[in-house]
Amino acid sequence: MAATVYHSGGSYPVVAGWGIIDQLGDRLEELGIGSPVYIITDENLMNRYGRRAQRALQKRGIAAHCFIIPAGEPSKTNSLAQAIYEWLVGLRAERGHAILAVGGGVVGDLAGYVAATFLRGVPFVQVPTSMAAMVDASIGGKVAVNLPQGKNLVGAFYQPKAVLADVEALSTLGKRELSEGWAEAIKHGFIMDANLVDVFEEHAEALMNVEPEISTEIIRRSMAIKAEVVSQDERETLDIRILLNYGHTIGHALESSTEYGRFMHGEGVSIGMMGAARMACEMGLHGQEIVDRQYELLRRFNLPTTAQGVDVEDIRRAMSLDKKVSGGANRWVMLDRVGHATVRRDVPVELVDRTVREIVG
Ligand SMILES: NC(=O)c1ccc[n+]([C@@H]2O[C@H](COP(=O)([O-])OP(=O)(O)OC[C@H]3O[C@@H](n4cnc5c(N)ncnc54)[C@H](O)[C@@H]3O)[C@@H](O)[C@H]2O)c1
Ligand SMILES: O=C(O)C(=O)C[C@@H](O)[C@H](O)[C@H](O)COP(=O)(O)O
Ligand SMILES: [Zn+2]
Numbered sequence: 001m002a003a004t005v006y007h008s009g010g011s012y013p014v015v016a017g018w019g020i021i022d023q024l025g026d027r028l029e030e031l032g033i034g035s036p037v038y039i040i041t042d043e044n045l046m047n048r049y050g051r052r053a054q055r056a057l058q059k060r061g062i063a064a065h066c067f068i069i070p071a072g073e074p075s076k077t078n079s080l081a082q083a084i085y086e087w088l089v090g091l092r093a094e095r096g097h098a099i100l101a102v103g104g105g106v107v108g109d110l111a112g113y114v115a116a117t118f119l120r121g122v123p124f125v126q127v128p129t130s131m132a133a134m135v136d137a138s139i140g141g142k143v144a145v146n147l148p149q150g151k152n153l154v155g156a157f158y159q160p161k162a163v164l165a166d167v168e169a170l171s172t173l174g175k176r177e178l179s180e181g182w183a184e185a186i187k188h189g190f191i192m193d194a195n196l197v198d199v200f201e202e203h204a205e206a207l208m209n210v211e212p213e214i215s216t217e218i219i220r221r222s223m224a225i226k227a228e229v230v231s232q233d234e235r236e237t238l239d240i241r242i243l244l245n246y247g248h249t250i251g252h253a254l255e256s257s258t259e260y261g262r263f264m265h266g267e268g269v270s271i272g273m274m275g276a277a278r279m280a281c282e283m284g285l286h287g288q289e290i291v292d293r294q295y296e297l298l299r300r301f302n303l304p305t306t307a308q309g310v311d312v313e314d315i316r317r318a319m320s321l322d323k324k325v326s327g328g329a330n331r332w333v334m335l336d337r338v339g340h341a342t343v344r345r346d347v348p349v350e351l352v353d354r355t356v357r358e359i360v361g
Pocket of ligand 2: 136140142144151152184241242244245248323
């Protein structure tokens with residue numbers, strides 16, 4: 001087991017290992033989850049992992065129905081949630097039946113949102129298949145859909161019964177998807193664990209090739225960081241969980257201002273981390289060497305650090321709708337050293353404007 005999340009309603013295991021999808025029948029039995037279950041997956045993953053999950057469950061007498069969504073961020077909508085509700089009603093789904101999210105963060109956020117709201121809440125289990133979902137999205141119970149105006153603007157805190165990550169699934173993940181997933185784990189290093197940044201620098205190539213031993217170790221470390229933060233501040237009320245939003249103010253704004261079609265989530269976060277680091281440096285929170293170090297590492301993982309051509313007004317508008325806005329002002333997560341972050345409410349608007357202009361070229 002990589003970690004345990006403790007929350008207001010209990011606790012759950014976060015597991016990362018090889019071949020877990022084929023063991024799902026046993027794992028659900030251990031969790032006391034019976035037949036039937038409802039698998040939500042996407043079109044890229046149904047044949048690879050959805051069916052394997054279904055077979056593993058059937059071996060233990062658990063019937064599994066599957067709903068397949070189109071792959072990608074544009075699927076995180078209320079209208080797709082509605083389609084899933086109607087499918088569940090058609091199957092006479094009950095409060096005791098579980099939903100299984102088999103996929104990346106999009107599947108996890110959407111399926112979790114449906115689980116949180118259908119019949120006012122049914123059990124759900126996260127079976128993350130992408131790097132972003134394993135190291136971050138599947139853990140912590142932030143479930144949501146997007147609005148055209150902004151990312152994750154409608155959602156809930158709703159914890160899964162377990163996170164069961166099959167690291168073997170990463171062997172089929174594309175290079176771009178891998179990089180943007182590692183961006184979230186690199187973020188965990190910069191905000192909370194300086195040694196993790198060292199490890200990323202030392203083993204960048206091995207991690208980009210998903211070499212099993214080192215990758216599994218880093219995934220588990222990243223999972224443990226996320227689980228610890230969520231356990232301390234489940235609902236982001238204590239200035240602790242908010243630190244996980246490093247890079248997300250600009251990142252989310254870039255995603256929504258480009259209709260969720262140009263940047264993958266981790267790419268937006270990468271650009272946003274660079275924006276936040278440059279502003280922190282100008283404000284004297286840290287030196288230029290941290291900006292440069294973060295830049296070098298993100299580039300080694302083929303991550304973008306600028307967003308040429310995006311409309312500044314669109315970004316500004318999207319940032320004004322960020323969930324961290326309080327009393328009309330944004331709260332920014334910034335580093336004060338490698339491995340440590342802080343929340344700032346005093347970032348000058350002119351500095352934000354100038355930085356955004358530099359980012360879009
Ligand atoms: N709830 C949270 O705490 C949290 C944290 C981080 C990210 N997120 C959300 O997660 C989403 C990003 O997640 P993502 O990057 O996984 O996106 P995604 O779910 O769109 O997956 C990216 C692509 O990879 C494919 N894929 C996934 N696993 C695969 C595999 N094993 N083999 C081959 N292809 C595979 C998917 O089909 C998709 O095309 C965003 O919506 C983001 O906001 C949420
Ligand atoms: O779990 C969290 O808390 C995070 O902020 C993790 C982020 O990586 C993730 O993208 C999350 O979905 C963003 O949350 P939001 O509250 O900004 O929508
Ligand atoms: Zn994120």
